[in-house]
Structures are given as structure tokens and as C-alpha cells.
Amino acid sequence: MPRTDLIPPDRSSHTFSGLIPSGCSPSAHCHAWCVRLPDGADATRLAGLFERAVRTWWGDTPERLPRFWGERVPAACDSAVARRRVEAELHRPLDAEGALLRAVLLRYADGPADLVLVAHRANLDALSLRTVADVLTGRARFEEFTGKTASHIVAAADAETLKRWREADFSGRIAWASGDDAAGNRTGLVTVAMSESGADVSATMAAAVGLVLGRYENQENPVVGVLGPVPERPEGALGAYDAGLLLALDLSGGRTAGELVAETAQALAGDGGRCDGRQYAELLAETGGRVVAGLVTDGPAEGGSGRHVPCQTAPFPLTIVPGRSADGGLQLVVHHRLEDVDADSARRFARHVARAYEQLADAPADLVPADVELLDEAETRQMIALGRPARRLEGRPERIDDVFTARVAEHPDAVALTCEGHSLTYAELDARAGRFAAALLDRGVRPGERVGICLGRTPDLVVAMLAVLKADAVYVPMDPAYPADRLAFTAQDAALRVVIADKDFADKDFPGGGPASVVRPEELETHGSEAGRAGQGRRGPGAAAYVIYTSGSTGRPKGVVVPHRNVVALLSATRDDFELGPGDTWTLFHSSAFDFSVWEIWGALLTGARLVVVPYWVSRSPEEFRELLARERVTVLNQTPSAFAQLMEADWRQEERLAVRLVVFGGEPLDARPLRAWFDRYPEDLCRLVNMYGITETTVHVTAQNVTRREAMTGSRSVGHALPGWHLYVLDERGRPVPCGVPGEIHVGGSGVALEYLDRPELTARRFLTDPFTVGRVYRSGDRGRLLPDGRLEHLGRLDTQVKLRGFRIELDEIRNVLLADPSITAAAVVLNGDRDAAGARIDAYVAPAGGDPAAMRQRAAKLLPEHMLPATITPLDTLPLTANGKLDVRGLPVPLVAPAAPIRAPSGELAGALAAVWESVLGVPVGPDDNFFELGGNSLYAMRVAAAMRDRGLPAFPMRELYLHPTVSGLAGVISHE
Incomplete structure (x- = not known):
């Protein structure tokens, strides 16, 4: 029946x-x-x-x-x-x-x-x-x-x-x-x-x-x-x-x-x-x-009776x-x-x-x-060829520091590095990095040994990276803004014996009491000499240059091991097309723990350009960053779409136009439609926009798509063709090429594929595969995409729980596992919710059983998760909603709990009251005098809107860093009133 x-x-x-x-x-x-x-x-x-x-x-x-x-x-x-x-x-x-x-x-x-x-x-x-x-x-x-x-x-x-x-x-x-x-x-x-x-x-x-x-x-x-x-x-x-x-x-x-x-x-x-x-x-x-x-x-x-x-x-x-x-x-x-x-x-x-x-x-x-x-055999061959660029990669494999040495020889007196009014020429940067390298060798750093670098955005950060490479070691970037426990995990997982850190970390034991020995940059400068084992018995271009940690679904970040040759290949693949050279000025805008910084640092220094290091607080303030771009006459700008949206808004209020000739987008999906306003101010013949899709495991970038007014008008999701030396397959779950235009999992092969996940042989075997159609290996990305008839790739998001938020790649399961480590939580769900704009995108968490204190849960999570991974909200529920199949029913999750649980107390004072009103208009929730801006769902994009709203209402301006240091209405009002 x-x-x-x-x-x-x-x-x-x-x-x-x-x-x-x-x-x-x-x-x-x-x-x-x-x-x-x-x-x-x-x-x-x-x-x-x-x-x-x-x-x-x-x-x-x-x-x-x-x-x-x-x-x-x-x-x-x-x-x-x-x-x-x-x-x-x-x-x-x-x-x-x-x-x-x-x-x-x-x-x-x-x-x-x-x-x-x-x-x-x-x-x-x-x-x-x-x-x-x-x-x-x-x-x-x-x-x-x-x-x-x-x-x-x-x-x-x-x-x-x-x-x-x-x-x-x-x-x-x-x-x-x-x-x-x-x-x-x-x-x-x-x-x-x-x-x-x-x-x-x-x-x-x-x-x-x-x-x-x-x-x-x-x-x-x-x-x-x-x-x-x-x-x-x-x-x-x-x-x-x-x-x-x-x-x-x-x-x-x-x-x-x-x-x-x-x-x-x-x-x-x-x-x-x-x-x-x-x-x-x-x-x-x-x-x-x-x-x-x-x-x-x-x-x-039948029967021929008609048509x-x-x-x-x-x-x-x-x-x-x-x-x-x-x-x-x-x-x-x-x-x-x-x-x-x-x-x-x-x-x-x-x-x-x-x-x-x-x-x-x-x-x-x-x-x-x-x-x-x-697909028959002919169409299978066609799809394999479709993901390969027409232009081949020129040049031989080289080490990063060798290419830099060649740039020093060509332009020793050209400015290589600038930060807050101080500069180093190529010769000075080379010499200082040489002294650092000699000091590292004196401390017993061996070829291939991993050295941690836990420095903020200063010239010392770049000097230390170059020094580690000159010492034939492998640098491991560690953002000092990350929680102490996460830094300790990185030090232990990477088996770091030496960490180069600034004063804040050098004055105390390394976070977590790990085995690492902490050394300050000034100690390397003082005790180092320019003598050293220059170039004898060094590892080749295929050896590891750096290990960068990304989010992991098990709750443990995983280290990606990238060799020298990959970075040099990336610059060889893009230099001619982007017309990169000594006449350019780049910015180091992003965290060293975010692989976009690899492109920023070495993209500038390996092409003879000038690199402007952007201080952290300037990177948090679009107005100050825009002033830096104008003052330094920056020509090559690298931005996540979220950050660029803030910059466009700040730039629109200024009459003087920037000198930027090339903007490279990366780190997260690009919605090209808002860029129409940029083209009104910076026509395509003056400033080129390029959208690049990339993965840490394939060395920052994989594809490039010119973004013109046409793409902005149509809302194109294309991320372009594979770079020369890289190639793409879009495969089904059985590893077969899917038809043109049909979604599948993106696999990346060629010159950018990393060596491995550090000390994760099983994970490496699952994700770094033998190329099924040619010699070499491919990285199974976990990203969903499709190849268009002309060979361009459209990126369609993740196949698993990994997401990108303001440029950072995040495993939602990592956040979930951190929450489940709290003994009061038996079930947890983590979702990415989004508004129509980037500012409204946030991570929301739901936990069961109800009864715990969300603020306390968030504080515990903050000890393990960096700021960009910390849930904006934690909503307690009696039970998590499930589908008939026993899976999480995402549609059944209630509206996140963003308002404070305690009754709202009116701020005292005219300025505090006006500031609370501004926060409420931006965040859309009631605001008390002691409520934390970021715990109410605030982020860097909303922070910019707060500053703009205060300016529009005639309220006093404040440096963006003060909001981060004093994230309550009462605290910020007190700082502003005393300035």
C-alpha cells in the first residue's frame, strides 16, 4: 500500500x-x-x-x-x-x-x-x-x-x-x-x-x-x-x-x-x-x-499521422x-x-x-x-584542462631570503620599510636582519628549527621574520593580541625553543609556562654580529619557510607548513600581471597570524617596493588608516572586503584622492555591488581592483579576477582563473570532475600546495592528496565552487562548518568544542549570522541546559579564543532544537540573546547619555552604562559607525583605540570628557 x-x-x-x-x-x-x-x-x-x-x-x-x-x-x-x-x-x-x-x-x-x-x-x-x-x-x-x-x-x-x-x-x-x-x-x-x-x-x-x-x-x-x-x-x-x-x-x-x-x-x-x-x-x-x-x-x-x-x-x-x-x-x-x-x-x-x-x-x-x-572521457579531459591557466609559470624555485638579497643588490639605498616616521633602506634592513640571524645562531638555532615571533606591527616584526629565514630556520607568527592559552598551545604544538617577543612578554615567563625561551628584539640587536654561517649547507627552496596556524575543527588549531619556493612562485605568477616593482608602496595592514600578511610583506620586499607597517590602532580606525594611505602615497593596497567597506566610507568624506593604483581583495567572499561608488571616484583606468581566492594551505592566493564596473553591476561571484603555476579541479565526492557550471569541491594543485599539517599525518593524508590527473599533489579545500565555461572559478562557500568572518577563516566546531569544555554545558551550537552588510555578520552561540551565566561562559571562552572567534552572543536554552533526523534545526534556533539580562540603568551625565543613544542606534539593543560594547555584538565595523554617528551628532571625537581600551559607555565617556 x-x-x-x-x-x-x-x-x-x-x-x-x-x-x-x-x-x-x-x-x-x-x-x-x-x-x-x-x-x-x-x-x-x-x-x-x-x-x-x-x-x-x-x-x-x-x-x-x-x-x-x-x-x-x-x-x-x-x-x-x-x-x-x-x-x-x-x-x-x-x-x-x-x-x-x-x-x-x-x-x-x-x-x-x-x-x-x-x-x-x-x-x-x-x-x-x-x-x-x-x-x-x-x-x-x-x-x-x-x-x-x-x-x-x-x-x-x-x-x-x-x-x-x-x-x-x-x-x-x-x-x-x-x-x-x-x-x-x-x-x-x-x-x-x-x-x-x-x-x-x-x-x-x-x-x-x-x-x-x-x-x-x-x-x-x-x-x-x-x-x-x-x-x-x-x-x-x-x-x-x-x-x-x-x-x-x-x-x-x-x-x-x-x-x-x-x-x-x-x-x-x-x-x-x-x-x-x-x-x-x-x-x-x-x-x-x-x-x-x-x-x-x-x-x-507513431503511424505517420502528423507532427x-x-x-x-x-x-x-x-x-x-x-x-x-x-x-x-x-x-x-x-x-x-x-x-x-x-x-x-x-x-x-x-x-x-x-x-x-x-x-x-x-x-x-x-x-x-x-x-x-x-562525463565521457573527452569531456573529462576538457574539464581537467579548464582549470589550468593558459600562461605557464616562469622562473626556477628560489628561497625567499635569496630573492630579497638580489633586491638589496639592485637598490641598496631604496627605502624598504617605513613605520611611524622611521625608515630602513634595503641595505639597512638586510644588515639588521643579518645581526638578528647571527644572534639566533649564537643561541643554537639549527637549520629547519621553528622560531616563534610574537611581535606587534612594528619594523621588528619584519626584521625578525627575515632574520629567521637568514638563519635557515622556520618562523612561526604569533599575534600578541591572541589569548595567552592559545599562544601557549602554539608554542607547545610547534615545539618552540625560542620565541622572539616584545617587552610585554619578555618580562615574564612565556604564557602557559611552556618550554620556549623568550628573547627581545633589542637583545638580538645587542648580542648579534653580522658574522654567521652565510649560505653554507642551507636547506633548499623546497624546505619550510614558515608555519602559520589556522582554525581546527577539533578545537585545536593546526599548523600549515609552507616552503620558500611557494612564496617566490606566488610573486612570479603575479608580478608581471600586476606590474609590481620598486615604484610601489605597500602596507602591512593585517595580523602576522593571518596569511594575507605573507602576501603583503614578501610581495613588497621581493619586488623592491616600500612596505609601510600600519600600527595596530591605526588599522582599527578607518579615518587614521586613510590618512596614512594619503600621507605615504600608498599604491598597492590589500584588504578584506569588510575592511575596505570601512575605508570607502572614510575616503568618501575627503576631497583629496588616494594614490592607490591596485587594490587586492582576499580573505573572504567579495560582494562587488557596493564597489560602484568606488568606481565613481576611482575609474578603472586609474585604480585596478582584483578579487583573489586563496587558502592558507595553497600559499595565500590561488586565483585572480579583475573587478570592473560590470562585475559590480551584476554582482559577479567569480574569483577568476587560476594563477600561472596553480591549477584547479572541481570534483564530486568520488573524485570525478563535475560538469561545467555544476558545483563540487574545489581541489587546488600546482606551485602553491603546502608541505603538510605540522605533526598531523592523518589529517595531512586526508587533505593533501596525490593529484589524480597529473604529477604532484592537490589540496582538498573543503570549499564549494564551480568552473565556468571560460575557466573562471565561482566560489560558493564551505562544505563543512568552516566560515570566513572579516577575513579570518574560522571552524565553528572549534568554538563549539571550547564551549563544551565548560562543565556546565552539555550541548552547544555555533552559527554565523549575517545582516545585509559585513558589519552585521557575527558568531552566535547557543548552549544547553539553560541556567548558566552567559557572561561567565564568554569570559571562559575568551581565555582560549582570539577576539575574532569569540561569540558575540551566548544564548542559554533548555534543549537545542532538532530536526526529525536528530540533527540541529538551525531554523528552530531563537533570536540570539543580545540584550543584558539585568535591568537597564540610565547612564549618568549628558555625554554618557548621548553616547548610549548612539550605541543603541548602531547595535539595535538597549545599552547600560557598564555594558561592554563588544559583548553587545559590537565589532570593528560597528565601531566605525559609532564614530561616524557621534560626528554627525556633533559629539566629541575620540581615538578608535579608546573604544577598545574602554568598551563601556561610562568608561569611554570618562576618557572623552578628560581630553
């Missing part, structure tokens, strides 16, 4: 019946039949026969009686004029609520005639339309069909379901295809020949369409629409409508391909169950309100019609709405459906749907 629930636990194929949809253009659901009368026809006699027949069939609906038209065409039957006239009649729509049928007799000057019949599928199915043609042409007698309609079937159908079908409009832009907004109702046609088999054509085709659609849309339960005769159609019925069916197919792996086809056949026969209107609506909601692909099951025309046009325009964006070619061979015709699907995408889809059909038709007993191959 068939199930009647919407999506049964076993997800078997299911059928949902009703009238065909009519919410879109009437032509989408009109079909037509054309019969050639070689000896001509008596129009008067034919009109009389037509009237007699239709009154017998439909005499009880006089207002909807079919119409007969006769017309002479002053041209021969095989002329272009005749062909155009027939096509016009075949594709002239008929409203579902109007006449039941339209008949047109076209009589040609040389004698023959064409009879064209047009009907809406809601009124007549294909067999009925053919029957009318047979009666009018004398092949059948109309008396044989009197009183045999399908009215009882209509009466038995669920009224709500029929209503929803009639109101549905199965349309919408498809992510893996491009459409033409100006195409209107125009439909394209694609035809693919198929091999003959003894399979049930309709059922096998429906299963093939669902399988291909599931791969394209990354769905285990794709929904396929079907238009065809109603199940159990009464024998000889005339006027039976075509049923609208939805097939929910199960591709989860629980069925063989044969079982899938058998269940689909059962559903098409009317034994797949029924649903009511509510269940139908829920199923349609699962598809996002649209059904991408549908099948017309009229069956091939059938199954749909005037496609009822679904992709409408699949199995049929027969002129020579009788089986073929697949795809009608595609040009508004939704371009010809190339439709052609690929048709080719893959045909290939899937042939494999399903001859499937061995143990074949499962996942075994079906969509």
Missing part, C-alpha cells in the same frame, strides 16, 4: 497529482498537432464535420466550444511562406480558460492543405488531440468517442492540489546556467540521439533527469516535474487532461539504479501515493518554489521530451527557456541525461545511482 506522507523516511519516488501549472505564459502548456492533407480538403465540409463532432463531445459547454478557421495561403505547400505560416499557427497559444480547441485549415495554392490543432494541456492531452485529427481526416469516426470523457477523474482530484498546480510558475534563474532577461517566452531546442533499449522510456528518462538534476544541484532528493496522461485513463476517453506530477526521487544510496527506475515507473502509473494541498506546498517549498526540470511523457508519434509539438514554449526551464527522429531512432529533445537556460548549458544537460538514460536502461543489478558517469 503506497505511503501518503510527504517525504517518507525511505524517500521512495513519490507522485503528486494535479492539473498542469498555468501561472506562467499560456503558451508554456499549449501543444499542437499538424496533419498534412496531400489532396487538399473541402473547407466547408470539414467545418461542418468539425461542428457536428464538437457539439457531440462538448455540447454542455457552449461558451467554450472549439473554433474552426479556414484560410487560403497564396503560396506552394513546400515554400518558405507556407512553412512560416504553419509554424505561426503551431505556436499561437490558447488560453486554458478559453475555447477548448482551435482548428485551422491552411489551403495552399498548389492543392495540398495543413490541418493545425492547438489545445491547452489542462483541457486535452496528446492522445485526445490526435484523436480529433483522426476524426477530421477520416481515419476514425467521431461516434466512437461520444460520452467518454475524463470528468470523473477531475472530480476525484484534490481541489487544493489542483489549485496550486494551476497557480504555479516553474521558473527562476538557474545557478549552473546563464539566462537572457530579454528572451521573454522564447524557447530553444536541443536534440540528442540515444541508443535503443527495451527499457520503459518514460520511467527510465524520468529517473535519468532526476539523477542528472541531483548532481547538478547537489541534492539527494531532486524533484522532477512530469506532464503526461492521467494514470488509469478511461479507454477511449476524449478530453482527458494531462496530469501534473512531482516525482521526489531518492539518490541517497539506499537503492540500486534498477529499483529507482522501478519505483519511478510505479509512480508514473499512479501507484506512488497522493498528497493533499498542504503537503504539496511543503514539497514545492523544498525546491525553493521552482521545479528546474520536467518531463513530457506523451510518447513518440506533434509537445509544448509551444517550455513549461519548465528545462522540458525533456523523449521522441523519435525522422528515421525512427530514439531521441531526446530538450525545450529550454532562453530566459533561464542558455543553449550551451541546455546542450550539456541533454547530453548528460542521454548518457545517464543509456546507463540506467542497461544497468547491472548492483549499479547504484552514484555509479552513473555523466
Whole structure:
């Protein structure tokens, strides 16, 4: 007995019946039949026969009686004029609520005639339309069909379901295809020949369409629409409508391909169950309100009785019609709405459906749907080549410090480093780094040994990095702003014996009491000498240069080991295209623990440019940073989109334009639409914008996409082509290339692939794989993307719980595991919530059971998590909401608890009151005098808005650092009032 629930636990194929949809253009659901009368026809006699027949069939609906038209065409039957006239009649729509049928007799000057019949599928199915043609042409007698309609079937159908079908409009832009907004109702046609088999054509085709659609849309339960005769159609019925069916197919792996086809056949026969209107609506909601692909099951025309046009325009964006070619061979015709699907995408889809059909038709007993191959060998080779850049990488592998030495020799007196009015030339930077290196060697630092660098954004940071490389060691950047426990973990995990740290850390034991020996930069300067083991027995370019730690899903950060040659290759791949050279000025804006800084530091110093070190508090203030850019005449700027949004707002208020000629975006997805304002001020010929996709494990950057006003207008998500020396694959879960435009997991190969995860052999083996298509290795990114036909990559987000927030890559599971370490918490969920802008993006946590103090939980988490990973809110719940499958129901999570639990006490003083009002307007929550700005959901972007709102209201300005040092209304008001 068939199930009647919407999506049964076993997800078997299911059928949902009703009238065909009519919410879109009437032509989408009109079909037509054309019969050639070689000896001509008596129009008067034919009109009389037509009237007699239709009154017998439909005499009880006089207002909807079919119409007969006769017309002479002053041209021969095989002329272009005749062909155009027939096509016009075949594709002239008929409203579902109007006449039941339209008949047109076209009589040609040389004698023959064409009879064209047009009907809406809601009124007549294909067999009925053919029957009318047979009666009018004398092949059948109309008396044989009197009183045999399908009215009882209509009466038995669920009224709500029929209503929803009639109101549905199965349309919408498809992510893996491009459409033409100006195409209107125009439909394209694609035809693919198929091999003959003894399979049930309709059922096998429906299963093939669902399988291909599931791969394209990354769905285990794709929904396929079907238009065809109603199940159990009464024998000889005339006027039976075509049923609208939805097939929910199960591709989860629980069925063989044969079982899938058998269940689909059962559903098409009317034994797949029924649903009511509510269940139908829920199923349609699962598809996002649209059904991408549908099948017309009229069956091939036989007997040469005429030409059938199954749909005037496609009822679904992709409408699949199995049929027969002129020579009788089986073929697949795809009608595609040009508004939704371009010809190339439709052609690929048709080719893959045909290939899937042939494999399903001859499937061995143990074949499962996942075994079906969509791409043949030729297309597989094409997809492999598509992710490779046309330009090859020039140059040989080199060490970072060797390339820097060459720049010193070329321009020893050029300024290499600037910070707060102090500068070092290339020769001075080289000499100072040499002294540091000698001091490290005197302390026993060995080749390949890892040395921690826990310094803020000062010249010493860059000097120390270069010194570690000169000592043939490996530097490990450690941001001093990170919690002490996290720094201690890094020191222990990297087995650091020496850490170069500033005064704050050198005056006490290293955080956590680890084994590391802490040395100040000034001690290296004092005790070092320029003598050292210069270049003898040094490791080669393939040896590690640095280890940078990224978030880890187990709650433990993981170290990524990157060799010298990768960094040099990155500069070789971009130098000519970006025109990088000694005339440029770069900024070091980002944390040394964020791999974007690798690009900033070595991008400048290995091309002979000047590097301006941006102090931390200046990086927190867009106004001060903008002043630095103008003062230093910076030409190359590297920004996360979130930071650049702040900078644009600060720049807009200044009359003087910046000298920036190149802006490189990285670290997080770019929404190009807000950049239109930037182009108004900085045209494309003055300032080039480049969006780069990258991964720490593949050395900062992988692709590059020029962002023009066009990309800004269209909101393009392209991150461009692979850099020379890098290459891309987009693969499915079995490691097979997916079709062009179809999402899969991004794999990156070539010159940027890191060596390993430090001391994580199992994780390294899972993520750093042997390249399946060429020599070398690839990194399995965990990112979702698709390759476009021109080889550009679109980045579509993460496959797992990893997210990017203001440039930092974050494993939400790491935060969750930190929360679960609290003994009062038994269950936790962490989600990234976002507003329409970057400032509204934040991490929210939910914990159970309720009863704990969220502030205390947050304080405990702050000891282990850096600021960018700390949840903005922690909401206690009795239990976490779960789905029917026992998974976290993200949609069931309540609005985060952002308001303080205690009653709000009004701030005292006029300034404090005004400041609280500003915070409330920006954060959207009540604010008390002692509430922490950042615990209320504040972040650096909101901090900028607070400063702007205070300026607009005529309130005193304050340095941005004061908000971080005094993050309460009372504290900040006290600082401002004393300035």
C-alpha cells in the first residue's frame, strides 16, 4: 500500500497529482498537432464535420466550444511562406480558460492543405488531440468517442492540489546556467540521439533527469516535474487532461539504479501515493518554489499521422521530451527557456541525461545511482584542462631570503620599510636582519628549527621574520593580541625553543609556562654580529619557510607548513600581471597570524617596493588608516572586503584622492555591488581592483579576477582563473570532475600546495592528496565552487562548518568544542549570522541546559579564543532544537540573546547619555552604562559607525583605540570628557 506522507523516511519516488501549472505564459502548456492533407480538403465540409463532432463531445459547454478557421495561403505547400505560416499557427497559444480547441485549415495554392490543432494541456492531452485529427481526416469516426470523457477523474482530484498546480510558475534563474532577461517566452531546442533499449522510456528518462538534476544541484532528493496522461485513463476517453506530477526521487544510496527506475515507473502509473494541498506546498517549498526540470511523457508519434509539438514554449526551464527522429531512432529533445537556460548549458544537460538514460536502461543489478558517469572521457579531459591557466609559470624555485638579497643588490639605498616616521633602506634592513640571524645562531638555532615571533606591527616584526629565514630556520607568527592559552598551545604544538617577543612578554615567563625561551628584539640587536654561517649547507627552496596556524575543527588549531619556493612562485605568477616593482608602496595592514600578511610583506620586499607597517590602532580606525594611505602615497593596497567597506566610507568624506593604483581583495567572499561608488571616484583606468581566492594551505592566493564596473553591476561571484603555476579541479565526492557550471569541491594543485599539517599525518593524508590527473599533489579545500565555461572559478562557500568572518577563516566546531569544555554545558551550537552588510555578520552561540551565566561562559571562552572567534552572543536554552533526523534545526534556533539580562540603568551625565543613544542606534539593543560594547555584538565595523554617528551628532571625537581600551559607555565617556 503506497505511503501518503510527504517525504517518507525511505524517500521512495513519490507522485503528486494535479492539473498542469498555468501561472506562467499560456503558451508554456499549449501543444499542437499538424496533419498534412496531400489532396487538399473541402473547407466547408470539414467545418461542418468539425461542428457536428464538437457539439457531440462538448455540447454542455457552449461558451467554450472549439473554433474552426479556414484560410487560403497564396503560396506552394513546400515554400518558405507556407512553412512560416504553419509554424505561426503551431505556436499561437490558447488560453486554458478559453475555447477548448482551435482548428485551422491552411489551403495552399498548389492543392495540398495543413490541418493545425492547438489545445491547452489542462483541457486535452496528446492522445485526445490526435484523436480529433483522426476524426477530421477520416481515419476514425467521431461516434466512437461520444460520452467518454475524463470528468470523473477531475472530480476525484484534490481541489487544493489542483489549485496550486494551476497557480504555479516553474521558473527562476538557474545557478549552473546563464539566462537572457530579454528572451521573454522564447524557447530553444536541443536534440540528442540515444541508443535503443527495451527499457520503459518514460520511467527510465524520468529517473535519468532526476539523477542528472541531483548532481547538478547537489541534492539527494531532486524533484522532477512530469506532464503526461492521467494514470488509469478511461479507454477511449476524449478530453482527458494531462496530469501534473512531482516525482521526489531518492539518490541517497539506499537503492540500486534498477529499483529507482522501478519505483519511478510505479509512480508514473499512479501507484506512488497522493498528497493533499498542504503537503504539496511543503514539497514545492523544498525546491525553493521552482521545479528546474520536467518531463513530457506523451510518447513518440507513431503511424505517420502528423507532427506533434509537445509544448509551444517550455513549461519548465528545462522540458525533456523523449521522441523519435525522422528515421525512427530514439531521441531526446530538450525545450529550454532562453530566459533561464542558455543553449550551451541546455546542450550539456541533454547530453548528460542521454548518457545517464543509456546507463540506467542497461544497468547491472548492483549499479547504484552514484555509479552513473555523466562525463565521457573527452569531456573529462576538457574539464581537467579548464582549470589550468593558459600562461605557464616562469622562473626556477628560489628561497625567499635569496630573492630579497638580489633586491638589496639592485637598490641598496631604496627605502624598504617605513613605520611611524622611521625608515630602513634595503641595505639597512638586510644588515639588521643579518645581526638578528647571527644572534639566533649564537643561541643554537639549527637549520629547519621553528622560531616563534610574537611581535606587534612594528619594523621588528619584519626584521625578525627575515632574520629567521637568514638563519635557515622556520618562523612561526604569533599575534600578541591572541589569548595567552592559545599562544601557549602554539608554542607547545610547534615545539618552540625560542620565541622572539616584545617587552610585554619578555618580562615574564612565556604564557602557559611552556618550554620556549623568550628573547627581545633589542637583545638580538645587542648580542648579534653580522658574522654567521652565510649560505653554507642551507636547506633548499623546497624546505619550510614558515608555519602559520589556522582554525581546527577539533578545537585545536593546526599548523600549515609552507616552503620558500611557494612564496617566490606566488610573486612570479603575479608580478608581471600586476606590474609590481620598486615604484610601489605597500602596507602591512593585517595580523602576522593571518596569511594575507605573507602576501603583503614578501610581495613588497621581493619586488623592491616600500612596505609601510600600519600600527595596530591605526588599522582599527578607518579615518587614521586613510590618512596614512594619503600621507605615504600608498599604491598597492590589500584588504578584506569588510575592511575596505570601512575605508570607502572614510575616503568618501575627503576631497583629496588616494594614490592607490591596485587594490587586492582576499580573505573572504567579495560582494562587488557596493564597489560602484568606488568606481565613481576611482575609474578603472586609474585604480585596478582584483578579487583573489586563496587558502592558507595553497600559499595565500590561488586565483585572480579583475573587478570592473560590470562585475559590480551584476554582482559577479567569480574569483577568476587560476594563477600561472596553480591549477584547479572541481570534483564530486568520488573524485570525478563535475560538469561545467555544476558545483563540487574545489581541489587546488600546482606551485602553491603546502608541505603538510605540522605533526598531523592523518589529517595531512586526508587533505593533501596525490593529484589524480597529473604529477604532484592537490589540496582538498573543503570549499564549494564551480568552473565556468571560460575557466573562471565561482566560489560558493564551505562544505563543512568552516566560515570566513572579516577575513579570518574560522571552524565553528572549534568554538563549539571550547564551549563544551565548560562543565556546565552539555550541548552547544555555533552559527554565523549575517545582516545585509559585513558589519552585521557575527558568531552566535547557543548552549544547553539553560541556567548558566552567559557572561561567565564568554569570559571562559575568551581565555582560549582570539577576539575574532569569540561569540558575540551566548544564548542559554533548555534543549537545542532538532530536526526529525536528530540533527540541529538551525531554523528552530531563537533570536540570539543580545540584550543584558539585568535591568537597564540610565547612564549618568549628558555625554554618557548621548553616547548610549548612539550605541543603541548602531547595535539595535538597549545599552547600560557598564555594558561592554563588544559583548553587545559590537565589532570593528560597528565601531566605525559609532564614530561616524557621534560626528554627525556633533559629539566629541575620540581615538578608535579608546573604544577598545574602554568598551563601556561610562568608561569611554570618562576618557572623552578628560581630553
